[in-house]
Amino acid sequence: MTAAVPPGGFSAPKGVPEYVGPEFTSVRDTLVREADRAGYAHIELPVFEDTALYARGVGESTDVVSKEMYSFDDRGGRSVTLRPEGTAGVVRSVIEHGLDRGGLPVKLRYTGPFFRYERPQAGRFRQLQQVGVEAIGVDDPALDAEVLAVADAGFRALGLRRYRLEITSLGDATTRPQYRQELTRFLEKLDLDEATRERARINPLRVLDDKRPEVREQLTDAPLMIDHLSDEAAAHHAAVKRHLDDLGVAYVENPWMVRGLDYYTKTTFEFVHDGLGSQSGIGGGGRYDGLMAELGGQDLSGVGFGLGVDRALLACRVEEAGLDTASRVEVFGVPLGDAAKDRLVGIIGALRHAGIRADLAYGGRGLKGAMKAADRSGARFALVLGERDLEAGEIQLKDLTDGSQQAIALDGAAAAVDRALEDS
């Protein structure tokens, strides 16, 4: 039995965006470039991992693990999961290959697709694209600030302005348990619906960033982690803010902020954009003290971020920031007749060998149609070749920005075009 074409034709899987043209890669590469400038090395990671890696690394009680993972058994009976986030995979790789046995910190960056089974909406996808960095092995607030500055520089480089950086500290293992108890006692006294009470039971911190006004109202007097930091965590937090000031990175403190992944400690942050609707986070991350040890490695801490490429692109559109609209080609060939086309195919090939992006009108279109195609290609120059030019040993080089045209020798035409592009 062969599968039938579904009514209406095949479509991409639900919640999976597709990008045509230079915009997506332009946004992604701009974000990556800032990480490269700060010395983060690329790491190419598997798109799926042992399911247990995420269960243990991200946390069983998180929504990401408990109801959003794409998990399946492979043909060998192993349970594998399409990666829902990047940090666990990086840490696993660092441990597995002993990358933490050399100089510290280990600074790595990655990019690619991640997968979460969620209900899609504007800015929320089942296949999402992230750029991330991780700096592992050194617990230095200056490193937290560097990570934040790299993310901020990426968004600035895109031309984004209408976002803010929110930061807080989630404390460390010495004081968080007792804070958690205090918060739980506070929440028990509130008038909350059943779903929220359940959330409070699983992870009381999560209740703090509830968006509903009637809930927020009750939370104004809630105890906050930021007021219950250990001396060390408080000093760390103060140092991060000091470094951010020195780096010229603007931020606001948001002590109600919570992260959905269990591994975060101390510094946590989120980049929030106001023009995207309810999915407003364009990036987020923080420090994770216990994750390396949790996954079987040395007891080293790390800090990192994940930036949403899809959402950054949406933000660029909202702000009408300078998205890359670079033309596909610089030169476009317009042949008149078969003999001219034979010759032009070779010339276009020579241009490409010389490193010039070039295309030509295929399909035997008329002159008008071919010129139209040249216009649409975004090329700076058109190369028009007909019988008359062939006899004269010439080819017409037309500047499409002002319409001017000059005849150049057919022999060595590629070199002449190269010069014309350099002069323009």
Added chain:
RNA sequence: GUGGGUGUAGCUCAGUUGGCAGAGCACUGGGUUGUGAUCCCAGGUGUCGCGGGUUCAAGUCCCGUCACUCACCCCA
């Protein structure tokens, strides 16, 4: 996973109490086999999301389903 809104041409959308499917843009060709982004003419623009029901008759009413979208939730 829960609740609301919307599905008509490639895109943006009209479509009357149920009565012959439309506009603009884009696309292709021609006006001009030697010149594009202007103008003129012509032309595909279509399972009206899909399936079923009511009716002489459904884009229009009803049910289901799928997709998109907004909010909750969650997060990038």
